[in-house]
Amino acid sequence: MTPLLSDQVLILIIVAAVVLVGGAAGLVVTRRRKAELPSSAQPAPLETAEPKVGEDAEEPRDTPTRTLEDTELPEPATATIEKPESAQGRLVRLRARLARSQGSLGKGLLALLSRDKLDEEAWEDIETTLITADVGVAPTQELVERLRTRVRVEGVGGDQAREILREELIALLDPSLDRSLKISRKETQPAVVMVVGVNGTGKTTTVGKLARVLVAEDKHVVLGAADTFRAAAADQLQTWGERVGVRTVRGPEGGDPASVAFDSVKQGIEEEADVVLVDTAGRLHTKTGLMDELGKVKRVIEKSAEVDEVLLVIDATTGQNGLTQARVFAEVINVTGLVLTKLDGTAKGGIVIAVQRELGVPVKLVGLGEGADDLAPFDAEQFVDALLD
Numbered sequence: 563m564t565p566l567l568s569d570q571v572l573i574l575i576i577v578a579a580v581v582l583v584g585g586a587a588g589l590v591v592t593r594r595r596k597a598e599l600p601s602s603a604q605p606a607p608l609e610t611a612e613p614k615v616g617e618d619a620e621e622p623r624d625t626p627t628r629t630l631e632d633t634e635l636p637e638p639a640t641a642t643i644e645k646p647e648s649a650q651g652r653l654v655r656l657r658a659r660l661a662r663s664q665g666s667l668g669k670g671l672l673a674l675l676s677r678d679k680l681d682e683e684a685w686e687d688i689e690t691t692l693i694t695a696d697v698g699v700a701p702t703q704e705l706v707e708r709l710r711t712r713v714r715v716e717g718v719g720g721d722q723a724r725e726i727l728r729e730e731l732i733a734l735l736d737p738s739l740d741r742s743l744k745i746s747r748k749e750t751q752p753a754v755v756m757v758v759g760v761n762g763t764g765k766t767t768t769v770g771k772l773a774r775v776l777v778a779e780d781k782h783v784v785l786g787a788a789d790t791f792r793a794a795a796a797d798q799l800q801t802w803g804e805r806v807g808v809r810t811v812r813g814p815e816g817g818d819p820a821s822v823a824f825d826s827v828k829q830g831i832e833e834e835a836d837v838v839l840v841d842t843a844g845r846l847h848t849k850t851g852l853m854d855e856l857g858k859v860k861r862v863i864e865k866s867a868e869v870d871e872v873l874l875v876i877d878a879t880t881g882q883n884g885l886t887q888a889r890v891f892a893e894v895i896n897v898t899g900l901v902l903t904k905l906d907g908t909a910k911g912g913i914v915i916a917v918q919r920e921l922g923v924p925v926k927l928v929g930l931g932e933g934a935d936d937l938a939p940f941d942a943e944q945f946v947d948a949l950l951d
């Protein structure tokens with residue numbers, strides 16, 4: 563009788579069956595081991611069976627999969643509203659930080675001025691120290707001239723050098739300037755603050771921090787995310803707002819900034835808000851482009867409310883470059899106040915003097931860190947005291 567299957571075929575079937583059973587058992591063991599391994603460990607490589615028979619006997623594809631043990635559950639959402647630190651006294655808290663970054667400027671000047679012999683070389687060193695700290699040529703010359711006169715008349719004995727330097731630096735910062743923010747609601751309208759500046763200077767962060775300053779003063783604030791240029795800017799702003807329970811008005815990505823600004827002011831009017839803070843995109847492509855963009859945002863806002871403040875944000879670490887940018891902005895829009903950010907990250911605090919002098923606009927706020935409440939109202943005397951600490 564002819565056998566149904568030849569001996570060779572029978573042997574092949576038996577080999578394939580053995581390989582399949584062995585492979586499946588190996589997989590079970592491997593999976594068990596994987597579940598026991600720490601998540602950082604590599605999965606054990608599968609043993610490579612090499613069945614030579616039929617498609618079904620091929621090595622099963624088994625990409626490393628996330629096991630239940632690996633899966634992190636999202637944190638439950640917290641709806642806690644933060645209570646920001648009041649603006650008063652912030653500069654006192656941040657003074658140590660300011661002293662740390664600017665100490666070498668103040669102490670360097672003081673050491674030079676306290677020398678027994680104030681010869682030409684000493685005066686030149688004082689001048690160089692000031693210029694290196696970005697004080698600017700004209701204010702430096704003015705300051706050195708005044709110091710020379712006073713030292714000649716009053717001498718530098720005892721604490722005199724420190725007192726003279728302190729008074730003259732404060733005078734250079736013009737303490738009579740009005741540094742208050744125009745943030746009072748009018749009868750039917752909120753105050754509107756536009757925040758302008760080159761991208762990356764800390765503009766969006768400043769709007770977020772400023773919202774906290776205002777919330778700490780019990781102001782009802784609305785934020786306008788008119789920086790539609792950078793996709794994440796609106797999200798960033800919204801997160802700042804949510805932390806202190808403030809609404810953010812936003813538009814479609816890449817949309818018209820003026821229309822977002824308009825909507826945010828409209829929202830502010832409807833909510834009877836005290837202040838609407840409008841973040842803008844500061845693309846310095848061309849001066850005309852910038853003028854068109856900011857001009858349009860301002861004009862559109864003014865259809866329904868007055869713009870009370872235009873705050874220009876300048877990154878203190880960018881020195882002369884920051885000054886050049888500031889000039890361009892001041893030419894295209896009427897800047898009413900300056901915000902110098904990242905003063906904690908530079909020893910060249912002289913930029914405060916230079917930029918204020920150059921634009922004839924007061925520094926109103928300074929950024930002294932990445933912390934949510936690291937934005938403080940500027941005060942000339944406290945600033946100089948921190949310099950000389």
Ligand SMILES: Nc1nc2c(ncn2[C@@H]2O[C@H](COP(=O)(O)OP(=O)(O)OP(=O)(O)O)[C@@H](O)[C@H]2O)c(=O)[nH]1
Binds near residue numbers: 762768905928929931
């Ligand atoms: N150290 C320090 N960092 C700051 C300060 N202010 C802002 N920054 C940081 O600067 C970086 C840029 O800030 P953004 O607010 O994103 O800058 P921006 O100007 O809004 O940029 P765009 O949104 O692209 O327009 C962020 O990492 C901030 O945390 C400050 O006073 N000190």
